[in-house]
Amino acid sequence: MSRFFDFIENNFVSISSFDKIQWMDIVEILLIAVFVYQFMLWIRNTRAYSLLKGILIVVLFIFIAYFLQMNTILWLVYNAGGYAITAVLIIFQPELRKALEELGHKKIVSSIIPFDSSKNENEGRYSDRTVNEIVRATFEMAEVKTGALIVIEEETVLNEFIRTGIALDSLISSQLLINIFEHNTPLHDGAVIVRGDRIIAATCYLPLSDNLSLNKNLGTRHRAGVGISEVSDSLTIIVSEETGRVSVARNGKLQVGLTKEELKDVLVEEQNKNNQEKQKHKSKLKLWKGLVKNEKKHD
Structure with missing residues (x-):
């Protein structure tokens, strides 16, 4: 937890240096914003939402304690913080698993690099x-x-x-x-x-x-x-x-x-959406295989 407080001090001191912001910093901010937005969409209708509101109140209280130098409270946070994080991960393991599964369903990677499907070409289609x-x-x-x-x-x-x-x-x-x-x-x-x-x-x-x-x-x-x-x-x-x-x-x-x-x-x-997606996937797969073959020829 000492690293957490060092992070607060170092970053809140330097956050006003806007003249040093580079384009990669803007990309990072946008990525974090998208992640937070998707996280809030996922969590808002789950039982973890109530816990999140409680955690935000506790974090706000820690900030106040840090800036007002309430050393006893900070000592308790420093010693109990690690156990609290572990407890949250254990209690909300089903929600975290569901979040990772939903991330997998976004098809971020497969939209760039198509994979051979484990199904037969016509197996998933219905007439x-x-x-x-x-x-x-x-x-x-x-x-x-x-x-x-x-x-x-x-x-x-x-x-x-x-x-x-x-x-x-x-x-x-x-x-x-x-x-x-x-x-x-x-x-x-x-x-x-x-x-x-x-x-x-x-x-x-x-x-x-x-x-x-x-x-x-x-x-x-x-x-x-x-x-x-x-x-x-x-x-x-x-x-x-x-x-x-x-x-x-x-x-x-x-x-x-x-x-x-x-x-x-x-x-x-x-049915129509599935047929269109399968055609797009086949086109991407052919293009990707063609690129790979060309690379091998050049080698």
């Missing part, structure tokens, strides 16, 4: 037939208030969650989906995960969202749907067992009360 079968099954279940949770895998591979369920690997059909979620059947509890045109697994367990902005009346099924969309780029369709309303979760957001046409539009939009 127009699959869109129609999912929409038909969803609204037939909604009509009779049969609860359902259908996760459509996108770029992020969901093997971690597939392993928690029962493997099926069956061609998707509306009747199969309805039978899976029928009451008192062995597979009705949990989520179905769809990859391309196939149902990969059923009765899968999903992480529950702890987003504080979600409606308190939402049940476990909706929180699971939002939860999987927070840790992956998947699209999740939820049918409420109580109301029969159809909802869609993606990117940590929940759309409630979709009509049949709206759900089809969402699926087609996602």
Whole structure:
């Protein structure tokens, strides 16, 4: 903690020297600003937000104690600061893990250096037939208030969650989906995960969202749907067992009360976006491989 106080003293003394600012300093400030902005967007709807406000109050109090030379308080901070930081890291390990996962989903590196996908070229794509079968099954279940949770895998591979369920690997059909979620059947509890045109697994367990902005009346099924969309780029369709309303979760957001046409539009939009991204990825991959080959020839 002594380094912390030295940092405060050295930097607050020299911060007025604006004439020495170089272009790299401006880049650093912009990067820090972007990081802080993204961090605040992520943390605002989690339980860590309350802790952050408490930490900011404590830091402000430490600044006051430092400038007023309250030596006893500074001694306590100096000796307990390291333990406090370790305790915060342990308590909020799930939130920190989620933040790193979300950073990975930004695709910062892959947008510059494309990688060969671990999936088959057509494995992650779903056809127009699959869109129609999912929409038909969803609204037939909604009509009779049969609860359902259908996760459509996108770029992020969901093997971690597939392993928690029962493997099926069956061609998707509306009747199969309805039978899976029928009451008192062995597979009705949990989520179905769809990859391309196939149902990969059923009765899968999903992480529950702890987003504080979600409606308190939402049940476990909706929180699971939002939860999987927070840790992956998947699209999740939820049918409420109580109301029969159809909802869609993606990117940590929940759309409630979709009509049949709206759900089809969402699926087609996602389908088109995936096809465009795959074409862009293939173009980048060809260009990158061509550059690598040219480098080898010159060597």
